Amino acid sequence: MPNNLLTPLGFGHLPDDAVDPQRLKDFQLARVTAVNRDRYDIHNGTAEITAEITGKLRATAQSAADLPATGDWVYVQFFDDDSLGIIHEVVPRYSWLRRKSAGKNIDIQMIAANIDRAFVVQAMDRDFNLRRLERYVAMIYDGHIAPQVLLSKSDLVDPAEQQRLIAEIHAIFPDLPVQAFSNTTGEGLEAVRRLMAPATTCCLLGSSGVGKTTLLNSLVGEERYETGELRRDHRGRHTTTRRQLILLPEGAILLDTPGMRELGTIGLDEGIDETFPEIVALVENCQFNDCRHVNEKGCAVLAALESGEISRERYESYQKLRRESAHNQMAYWEKRQRDKEFGKMIKSIMKDKKGKR
Numbered sequence: 121m122p123n124n125l126l127t128p129l130g131f132g133h134l135p136d137d138a139v140d141p142q143r144l145k146d147f148q149l150a151r152v153t154a155v156n157r158d159r160y161d162i163h164n165g166t167a168e169i170t171a172e173i174t175g176k177l178r179a180t181a182q183s184a185a186d187l188p189a190t191g192d193w194v195y196v197q198f199f200d201d202d203s204l205g206i207i208h209e210v211v212p213r214y215s216w217l218r219r220k221s222a223g224k225n226i227d228i229q230m231i232a233a234n235i236d237r238a239f240v241v242q243a244m245d246r247d248f249n250l251r252r253l254e255r256y257v258a259m260i261y262d263g264h265i266a267p268q269v270l271l272s273k274s275d276l277v278d279p280a281e282q283q284r285l286i287a288e289i290h291a292i293f294p295d296l297p298v299q300a301f302s303n304t305t306g307e308g309l310e311a312v313r314r315l316m317a318p319a320t321t322c323c324l325l326g327s328s329g330v331g332k333t334t335l336l337n338s339l340v341g342e343e344r345y346e347t348g349e350l351r352r353d354h355r356g357r358h359t360t361t362r363r364q365l366i367l368l369p370e371g372a373i374l375l376d377t378p379g380m381r382e383l384g385t386i387g388l389d390e391g392i393d394e395t396f397p398e399i400v401a402l403v404e405n406c407q408f409n410d411c412r413h414v415n416e417k418g419c420a421v422l423a424a425l426e427s428g429e430i431s432r433e434r435y436e437s438y439q440k441l442r443r444e445s446a447h448n449q450m451a452y453w454e455k456r457q458r459d460k461e462f463g464k465m466i467k468s469i470m471k472d473k474k475g476k477r
Contacts, residue, residue: 125165126151130321130373133236134193138212147195147208152188152233154364160188161364162196162205171196171205185218186210189230190363191321191375216263217323232323232363232375237266237315241326241335244300245276248285250292254395254437256325257293262391268297270312270324272331275302292434303334313339318371325377336376339368345376388445396438399430413439 129151139149153168154161160171173188181187188194193211198204217231217238238260242248253269260267269289274282286298299315301308312335316322324332333345366374393400399421403411407418413435416422424430 128319128367128371128373129163129165130234130236130319131193132319133214133234133321134211135214138193138214143195143209147197149211150194150196150205151365152190152192152194155188155190160205160207162194162207163365164196164198164202164205167202169198169203169205171207173207177208177210183228185228185230187230189216189233190365191233191235193234215265217259217265217325218263219259231377234321235263235265235323235375236320237268237322238263239268239270239315239322239324241270241272241324241330241332243273243330244271244282244285245273247327247330250288251433251437252327253289254292255441257296258388258391258395258441260325260391261394262388268299268315270335271298271300272335273302273304274300274307275305301335303331303338306338309335309338313370316368316370316372316374319373321365321373321375323375323377332376336366336374339374340366341369388441392438392441392445395441396434399424399434399438402430 126149131149131151148164150162150164150169150171152160153163158172160173162169162171171194178187188207188210192213194207195209195211196205196207199206213233215235216233217235218228219231238256240253240256240260242253248271257267271282271285277285282300286300289296289298297315299308299311301312303309316339324335326332336345337343363375363377366376368374402420402424403413405420406413406416407420408416411419411421413419413421421430421435425432425435
């Protein structure tokens, strides 16, 4: 099995049966630290190396989500004195962050893989938004990752306002850890640092301008990554342009991500259920198994909504995420089916042409 050089990269968090010993007879293990279009940065425990994927891996991938993502463990062959790697296969992921691809195109975009803890960063002054937080948490839970909330810019609100915002989060997520901090005064930064254990892979998620990159600079101990001023509309500028794994001085592995203005959901049934447990518990009491919780007779969810047991905001957020996720999942599978049928047609045409020669 791999040597201890891979332990600081988080190898110990892989399930015991994730790595195939037979593969290690021909390949070595490495971790993807960044994706650059057709090239990858990988780390083998000794150095960071540029790598490419085999044509077979590209051809057999059923979607972009099957290709290596930042955080993946991969089977690699090294060439030219270990200065170039060829990726042959991706080790099965134990966790993932994914969303619907941005824009009208319906596809799954893999944001990162093999993440242990995801920190959703929201700014206390302008960015605080419970509905957006629910969307992030659903995505995190669906990927089998532990969520945490970091509230930045605590220096811009008074202590009473801080407690009010934290109470709002705990009203809908009683067990979700929340930590306030300030990049300006340093308040809470040591507490944030302690949340990131050595050899644990963490990631920062949130809108542009909430202070993720400034926090990253504080954690690495130097102004290594570029930050940008807020725009006039107070929306952040994209200073992080790619997803990359960064080894922090204390030993944690941190994934920085560009701010995501679109966070489309796709196939998040499990994550949505974990995000809205109080509503899911009511569903079991509905009169009909296929209840849509809209206007059906005997709907326990609607009864709880009318009595005030669940809030209108939580109900509407739950319904919106369910509809969006199901719609995008259906559109994705229909696209996959069309692509498959188109591929069969092309193969048939090529076969006919070959037979007529």
